[in-house]
Amino acid sequence: xxxxxxxxxxxxxxxxxxxxxxxxxxxxxxxxxxxxxxxxxxxxxxxxxxxxxxxxxxxxxxxxxxxx
Numbered sequence: 001x002x003x004x005x006x007x008x009x010x011x012x013x014x015x016x017x018x019x020x021x022x023x024x025x026x027x028x029x030x031x032x033x034x035x036x037x038x039x040x041x042x043x044x045x046x047x048x049x050x051x052x053x054x055x056x057x058x059x060x061x062x063x064x065x066x067x068x
Contacts, residue, residue: 020060027052 029035030049037045 016063020056023052023056027056 026035027049030045030052032049033042033046035045035049036042
């Protein structure tokens with residue numbers, strides 16, 4: 001079995017946390033209509049933003065449950 005180095009664990013946590021923060025930023029930006037997508041109606045963009053936020057929160061909860 002391979003030995004897990006503490007540095008690799010920290011890097012994994014940093015990458016995961018960055019992904020969560022970026023996903024939430026994009027999702028809330030779409031919800032607030034700050035981020036829009038050309039040729040896609042605003043209502044679709046807002047709904048997509050909610051999907052991103054909900055799935056991100058769900059993935060955080062599932063990741064925490066998996067570690068317990």
